[in-house]
Amino acid sequence: MGVDLQYFIEGLTTAFHPMNILWVLIGGFLGTVVGMLPGLGPATAVAVLIPITFGMDPTSALILMAAIYYGAMYGGSRSSILLNTPGDGSAIAATFDGYPMTRNGQAGQALTISAIASLIGGIFAIIGFILLAKPLASFALRFGPAEYFMLFLFTLSAIVSLSKGNMVKGFIAMSIGLMLSTVGIDLQTGVHRFTFGIPQLSEGIDFLVVIIGVYAVGEVLYNYLNLDRLQNKNKLGKIGITREQWKRSKWPIIRNGPIGFLIGVLPGAGGSIASMLSYTTERQLSKHPEEFGKGAVEGVAAPESSNNAASVGSFIPLLTMGIPGSGTTAVILGAVIMLGMRPGPLLFEESPEMVWTLVNSMFLGNILLVAINVLLIGLLVKILSTPPRILYPLILVLAFIGTYTLSYSIIDFYVLVIFGIFGLFMKLLKFPIAPLILAVIVGSDMEQNFRKSLVAHDNLSSILFASPVTIVLLILTVLSVSYPFILSAIQKKRANKSA
Amino acid sequence: MKKVLLAMFIIVATTLVACSSSSSNQTEEFPTTDIEIVAPASPGGGWDGTARAMQKLFSDENIIEENMNVVNKPGGGGEVGWQYLMDQDAHHFSINSSLLITNNLLGQSDLTYEDFTPLGILTTEWISVAVAPDSEFDSGIDIMDKLKEDPTSLKIAVAPSLGNNDHLAFVQAAKEHGVDVTQLEFMIYDSGGDVVTALLGDHVDVATMSVSEAKEQHEADKLKIVATGSEEPIEGLEEVETWKEQGIDMVFPHWRGVMGPPDMTEEEIAYWDDRISELVETEAWQDILENNEWQAFYKDSEEAEAFLEEQTANYEELLRDAGLTD
Numbered sequence: 001m002g003v004d005l006q007y008f009i010e011g012l013t014t015a016f017h018p019m020n021i022l023w024v025l026i027g028g029f030l031g032t033v034v035g036m037l038p039g040l041g042p043a044t045a046v047a048v049l050i051p052i053t054f055g056m057d058p059t060s061a062l063i064l065m066a067a068i069y070y071g072a073m074y075g076g077s078r079s080s081i082l083l084n085t086p087g088d089g090s091a092i093a094a095t096f097d098g099y100p101m102t103r104n105g106q107a108g109q110a111l112t113i114s115a116i117a118s119l120i121g122g123i124f125a126i127i128g129f130i131l132l133a134k135p136l137a138s139f140a141l142r143f144g145p146a147e148y149f150m151l152f153l154f155t156l157s158a159i160v161s162l163s164k165g166n167m168v169k170g171f172i173a174m175s176i177g178l179m180l181s182t183v184g185i186d187l188q189t190g191v192h193r194f195t196f197g198i199p200q201l202s203e204g205i206d207f208l209v210v211i212i213g214v215y216a217v218g219e220v221l222y223n224y225l226n227l228d229r230l231q232n233k234n235k236l237g238k239i240g241i242t243r244e245q246w247k248r249s250k251w252p253i254i255r256n257g258p259i260g261f262l263i264g265v266l267p268g269a270g271g272s273i274a275s276m277l278s279y280t281t282e283r284q285l286s287k288h289p290e291e292f293g294k295g296a297v298e299g300v301a302a303p304e305s306s307n308n309a310a311s312v313g314s315f316i317p318l319l320t321m322g323i324p325g326s327g328t329t330a331v332i333l334g335a336v337i338m339l340g341m342r343p344g345p346l347l348f349e350e351s352p353e354m355v356w357t358l359v360n361s362m363f364l365g366n367i368l369l370v371a372i373n374v375l376l377i378g379l380l381v382k383i384l385s386t387p388p389r390i391l392y393p394l395i396l397v398l399a400f401i402g403t404y405t406l407s408y409s410i411i412d413f414y415v416l417v418i419f420g421i422f423g424l425f426m427k428l429l430k431f432p433i434a435p436l437i438l439a440v441i442v443g444s445d446m447e448q449n450f451r452k453s454l455v456a457h458d459n460l461s462s463i464l465f466a467s468p469v470t471i472v473l474l475i476l477t478v479l480s481v482s483y484p485f486i487l488s489a490i491q492k493k494r495a496n497k498s499a
Numbered sequence: 500m501k502k503v504l505l506a507m508f509i510i511v512a513t514t515l516v517a518c519s520s521s522s523s524n525q526t527e528e529f530p531t532t533d534i535e536i537v538a539p540a541s542p543g544g545g546w547d548g549t550a551r552a553m554q555k556l557f558s559d560e561n562i563i564e565e566n567m568n569v570v571n572k573p574g575g576g577g578e579v580g581w582q583y584l585m586d587q588d589a590h591h592f593s594i595n596s597s598l599l600i601t602n603n604l605l606g607q608s609d610l611t612y613e614d615f616t617p618l619g620i621l622t623t624e625w626i627s628v629a630v631a632p633d634s635e636f637d638s639g640i641d642i643m644d645k646l647k648e649d650p651t652s653l654k655i656a657v658a659p660s661l662g663n664n665d666h667l668a669f670v671q672a673a674k675e676h677g678v679d680v681t682q683l684e685f686m687i688y689d690s691g692g693d694v695v696t697a698l699l700g701d702h703v704d705v706a707t708m709s710v711s712e713a714k715e716q717h718e719a720d721k722l723k724i725v726a727t728g729s730e731e732p733i734e735g736l737e738e739v740e741t742w743k744e745q746g747i748d749m750v751f752p753h754w755r756g757v758m759g760p761p762d763m764t765e766e767e768i769a770y771w772d773d774r775i776s777e778l779v780e781t782e783a784w785q786d787i788l789e790n791n792e793w794q795a796f797y798k799d800s801e802e803a804e805a806f807l808e809e810q811t812a813n814y815e816e817l818l819r820d821a822g823l824t825d
Contacts, residue, residue: 190823202574
């Protein structure tokens, strides 16, 4: 697909229609707010707003829903950074260094860098969209069961390798996550696994409940144990970032925009995987990996750039093939069909002006969102000066509300509390949480793809070597697990030599 | 201003009339409170879409004055929502589909249609069989011939679970043609979108899915629909032959209907027959059908009950043939 200048300009003028600018603003703001709340992600926000879009022009409805989506990508990391309670899977990576930055009194700077990184990542992805939408869509099609299995395997191995020095604990956490992901109906056979006759469990344990439980509830419980020692030492710090910080984040932001974008294009990957992979990539490339996890500014910048780019990328399969690339785009697809529009392979030919309007509105929306988010920083950090005795009960309330909105079921409350206690013990015993969560997110897809690829390929080795893509992913997987060992072996040798 | 006054007068007058008539009957006329539509799924799918379309049109078209709300009760392939409906009064109704029948037959649920009050069948989608555009197959019957020779020779994509309509429609067609259906190799995907992706990317040989999911791809030459399970050729797809035209005698509707809680009174059932038959006649409803590629398939409460009975017998046989039940 080349860029048709006429449609591009037409789209630009429609996007700048005052009404559409208003929708971008409303959507962006709503998305930011909803993204901040634990459990209320973009998919829920869009779903709740579907009745409002009924009377709207389809283009405006699409603009509004897209704005909510990437708005939530901006907002999602706010609570990760300030409270260590991510609102969604794609905001988890922001806790790794964002929360330590807050503890170091750099909350304002962490929020600023995350907004800037999101902007640049988003812009990269939009440019990628304009130039590469069609070829990328056909590339994504080549990802079959074997390729997805290897991608998920690589992501898991990368995240386990993060828990350097404590890989055993990382593996244990991951294994528990994989076990949890087997709960529910097995798609390939229809057998109920570990559902104990509870119909609510037949669809599996929603990974968002696990996230809210382990992070939000676990964090509250953990802080409750330390309530007497807890003081408000978290200061806002400066909002403006220093030249040194910019220098350190510049390349991570630029590198990870494209990474996130490409992963977003794959239907079935998405923001969580994009941001996690970006974080691990940056850490391995970094000259001072020891600072990661202790408040390294690039550890905030990289995943933020990546997950926003992924949200833009996930529109490619939707708009070029009518296939939703993420949970949120699936809801958006349902909504626009109700409006009489059918995003599909013909959309680009039949209503190009609509696609270009959307793309241009994303451009505009990203810029507006940075403004919204930077302006909100002053207000947001007030959270930090809220006394813990008020703040933590509030987080608990939000956690329960967020959980209820996922499937309107009381059973999830029990699951939430169980995982809250579980999360508390993980924190007390110093188990890494990320491998557990990621395993819950990808576990079921990974297993189903493995089983499907067994039908297609007969045995394990032909899965591993099914295509160039799987071979590259296999090499990366082996490297990511062995890299820390190789590194320490080299260091030992050097130390021996110098000694 | 005059119009507003007139409208207010009418509202006051009708309320008065309604009140007086109800007082003369000694009982209040149904419905007496807000109405709740139970969508036994999360927002975004066909069940939710049907529920929200009904909610909107009942009020837009002034068919029902009372407030209507949609509640989502996802889980267990409808089980959670329907269990919830069991304990409600006649001001609640739920969307259903063949899962109400198959869940029970597959041993995944104790509920059957007999536990509820069928209020009607609303729509159907037709199910198609599709292949990649460069596939060796040009018709459905070629595929069945190949499978008759060797049932494991083709990988067939279906979503989201075995025992659903997309799966069973294919099984029925194969069975009618004498294929050993217990040997068929299905690959199960999460959603219809994933099935399209798998076919577009050549990861499977054949896919069975609803026409709405395949039609646009077919028109764009991204895939090729080679058979449909409908009675007549489908509008816009006249060049594709139905199974019947290809010599396999079967029609397979993928229907959606509505049902109320157990033990509704005759008046309550009559109320819904009235309102729903009015709804399906509106132009706005036709638009919704068209937008979603659904076909009109209206049956009133009585016809629906007979239909459900017949469907149960049919599914029982199919599931047994497919090797999913004994």
